[in-house]
Amino acid sequence: MGPATAVATFACGCxxxxxxxxxxxxxxxxxxxxxxxGHHPHPTYQQVCTKKTxxxxxxxxxxxxxxxxxxxLVRFFFELHDPTVDRRDKGGQYRSAxxxxxxxxQRIATDLKAKLQERGYAVxxxxxxxxxxxxxxxxxxxxxxNRGIQPKSFLENRWAEQTTDR
Numbered sequence: 001m002g003p004a005t006a007v008a009t010f011a012c013g014c015x016x017x018x019x020x021x022x023x024x025x026x027x028x029x030x031x032x033x034x035x036x037x038g039h040h041p042h043p044t045y046q047q048v049c050t051k052k053t054x055x056x057x058x059x060x061x062x063x064x065x066x067x068x069x070x071x072x073l074v075r076f077f078f079e080l081h082d083p084t085v086d087r088r089d090k091g092g093q094y095r096s097a098x099x100x101x102x103x104x105x106q107r108i109a110t111d112l113k114a115k116l117q118e119r120g121y122a123v124x125x126x127x128x129x130x131x132x133x134x135x136x137x138x139x140x141x142x143x144x145x146n147r148g149i150q151p152k153s154f155l156e157n158r159w160a161e162q163t164t165d166r
Contacts, residue, residue: 027068
């Protein structure tokens with residue numbers, strides 16, 4: 001019997017770069033990209049891009065909870081993008097959302113969002129129960145890794161803006 005695993009699902013913009021960063025977190029065993037949170041069964045990338053399926057581009061993260069806590073992954077999620085930007089009006093494909101697989105995940109995600117809001121951040125992240133995760137086409141899996149691309153995270157961009165001499 002192998003180590004225990006858990007699953008977390010996050011949506012925060014284009015799934016290519018987010019998968020790249022989540023896959024590098026110690027304790028993460030695997031990642032895959034796909035679509036979730038919508039109403040259209042078996043969506044394709046082209047269908048999701050029409051912004052009529054209701055699905056978000058998402059990353060499913062399988063992790064060892066003895067090596068990385070779910071709370072750590074949620075904190076990392078909030079650092080990877082700007083959760084104050086509301087992208088639901090554009091079809092929701094790139095919206096900020098946490099899809100919880102357990103009540104404990106729901107509590108942790110809700111508590112961390114509330115802490116950010118208490119600090120004055122107008123967090124737009126949706127927190128909802130996980131639904132069917134439709135795996136994206138093979139060409140989207142490990143996209144950056146397979147093409148030798150090293151994307152920048154929102155955190156890196158924000159840090160660079162704050163330290164640039166003006």
